[in-house]
Amino acid sequence: AQSVSQHNHHVILSEAASLELGCNYSYGGTVNLFWYVQYPGQHLQLLLKYFSGDPLVKGIKGFEAEFIKSKFSFNLRKPSVQWSDTAEYFCAVKHGSGNTGKLIFGQGTTLQVKP
Amino acid sequence: GAGVSQSPSNKVTEKGKDVELRCDPISGHTALYWYRQSLGQGLEFLIYFQGNSAPDKSGLPSDRFSAERTGGSVSTLTIQRTQQEDSAVYLCASSFNSGNTIYFGEGSWLTVV
Numbered sequence: 001a002q003s004v005s006q007h008n009h010h011v012i013l014s015e016a017a018s019l020e021l022g023c024n025y026s027y028g029g030t031v032n033l034f035w036y037v038q039y040p041g042q043h044l045q046l047l048l049k050y051f052s053g054d055p056l057v058k059g060i061k062g063f064e065a066e067f068i069k070s071k072f073s074f075n076l077r078k079p080s081v082q083w084s085d086t087a088e089y090f091c092a093v094k095h096g097s098g099n100t101g102k103l104i105f106g107q108g109t110t111l112q113v114k115p
Numbered sequence: 116g117a118g119v120s121q122s123p124s125n126k127v128t129e130k131g132k133d134v135e136l137r138c139d140p141i142s143g144h145t146a147l148y149w150y151r152q153s154l155g156q157g158l159e160f161l162i163y164f165q166g167n168s169a170p171d172k173s174g175l176p177s178d179r180f181s182a183e184r185t186g187g188s189v190s191t192l193t194i195q196r197t198q199q200e201d202s203a204v205y206l207c208a209s210s211f212n213s214g215n216t217i218y219f220g221e222g223s224w225l226t227v228v
Contacts, residue, residue: 036219044158044206044219090158102171103148103217105158 002027004093006106013081014114021076021109023065023091033074034092034103035065044090050074061085083115117141119220121207127226128197136192136223140209147190148210148217149182153203161205164190165212197227 007022025031035047048059055067065076074091091106120139128134140147149161160174164184175181179197184190194201204222 034216043221044208046216046218049216092158102160102163102174103158104160105150107157 002093002095002104004091004104004106006089006091006109008109009107010110010112012112012114015083016080017113019076019078019081019085019111021089021091021111023074023076023106024072025074025091025093025104026072027093027095029095032094033065033067034094035059035063035074035076036090036092036105037087038090038108039087047076047089081111081113083113085111086113087111119207119209119218121205121220121223123223124221125224125226127228130199130227131196133193133195134197134225136194136205136207136225138190138192138207138209138220140188140190140207141218143211144209144218145187145212146210146215146217147184148208149190149192150206150208150219151203152206152222156203158206161192194225197225199227201225202227 003026005024033050036044037047038044047063048057048065050057050067058064063078065074067074089109092103094103122137145166147164150158151161152158162182163171179195182192204224206219206222208217208219210217
């Protein structure tokens with residue numbers, strides 16, 4: 001069955017540190033990839049997505065992610081985090097073909113940024 | 116409205132009672148999804164509606180769970196004979212169609228006591 005694995009469950013960083021959150025998925029076909037963020041007390045918001053084309057995608061708030069097909073990975077990065085980036089981050093995968101819209105989510109990574 | 120709207124935002128119910136959770140998707144969105152987020156867990160897919168097609172119910176955890184979508188818009192998730200393990204945040208989401216970005220509501224917090 002299709003699954004998504006986020007390696008880091010809880011990450012603590014100081015402001016200005018660089019961030020990389022790992023995401024691996026298990027599915028051999030065409031995929032659409034997403035990172036969602038959930039700030040404290042708020043609903044899930046889309047950070048960025050990959051459907052096709054340039055495997056390095058840029059999202060909001062300075063985040064980017066790189067799709068590496070050979071590694072089944074879609075890691076999220078930010079060069080310099082801010083206190084306001086404290087949130088929970090979810091990687092998600094959807095089949096890129098067919099009409100199924102089902103998103104499969106990872107377990108999430110809680111990021112705590114210390115001021 | 117501008118976003119996905121869910122009600123109630125919070126619900127406390129006694130074990131064994133039935134609950135209904137409502138979702139108003141973004142206007143014009145044909146695809147609607149229900150997910151569940153339990154404490155310390157990721158998001159668990161429950162059910163997916165796309166237009167007039169038969170819904171994908173593969174994520175419903177038991178026959179106590181059901182959902183319907185009337186008129187291709189509003190959806191209701193019903194949990195019968197609630198159990199304590201049903202306590203979670205129930206998230207609704209919608210998208211323009213199945214291939215587009217999915218937008219989430221703020222969720223309905225359900226607590227079964």
